Amino acid sequence: MKALNMNAARVNTKPLLTGLGLKIAVIDSGVNVAHPHIITAPHRFSLDQGSFVEDGPACDDPVGHGTAVMAAIQDKAPGADYFALKLFGPDLRASSVQLLRAIEWSVEQRMDIVNLSLGTPNLEYRAAFDALVAEAVRRSVVLVAPRHAGGRPVLPGIVEGVIGVDLDWSLPRDRYRIDRNCLWASGYPRPLPGMPQERNLRGISFAVANATGFVARACERLEARRNDLVRQALEEGF
Secondary structure, three states, rough: OOOOOOOOOOOOOOOOOOOOOOEEEEOOOOOOOOOOOOEEEEEEOOOOOOOOOOOOOOOOOOOOHHHHHHHHHHOOOOOOEEEEOOOOOOOOOOOOHHHHHHHHHHHHOOEEEEOOOOEEEEEHHHHHHHHHHHHHHHHHEEEEEEEEEEEEEEEEOOOOOOOOEEEEEOOOOOEEEOOOOOOOEOOOOOOOOOOOOOOOOOOOHHHHHHHHHHHHHHHHHOOOHHHHHHHHHHHHOO
16 A cells, blocks of 8 residues: 555545445434435335434434535545434433434444544543444444544444544645545535534534545445455546
8 A cells, every 4th residue: 555645635436436336324413304405216215213312303303414414525425325423412412321322223234434523531431432343343334433532432433343533624625635544624614605614613523524425436347345445546546
């Protein structure tokens, strides 16, 4: 696997790849299916798995965060099938146990890619995340998650076997950087008409979402979705 110049950004070299045939779980605050940036057809769009929020409604999005995250992924991979998993409500908070449950569901359901907008700095759960990531790798489920949040390392993004993501504000949304440890992407979502970029939602969640879109394109032509092969495809510009 060749090393990349860390100052060189990779561009999306295969714009015709759309993530066709992939199942992508988006673990976030749900989704607003009526939003104009959300694609619900002709590919499968599922809300049947319900909510991982206690006493929460199915998968409606009370804050717009999950909607913006999914839109950022769909912008790059509109051909995939999407599964919205609601993990948190208006406070954008969830427990480590809830996060583990949502990932476990995704692995059991054989999702191809799991987008995690969040992680936990609670390293007491390291063993549980290590075991779950190992099972995901065994089943060829690709997890994409932040390596850091608020300047702190977070699980499961720091676990070997996860595509760990950090944000790079200098990158445009159609480019990324990668080395053996990390994938860097823009922290901006899809732009909204009439809203200045600095006032829109932004941050590590959207770096992960943009990265997931690139991962989906890289995975589309891979027969075996092992992490080393996904990384190699990303390094080569797939």
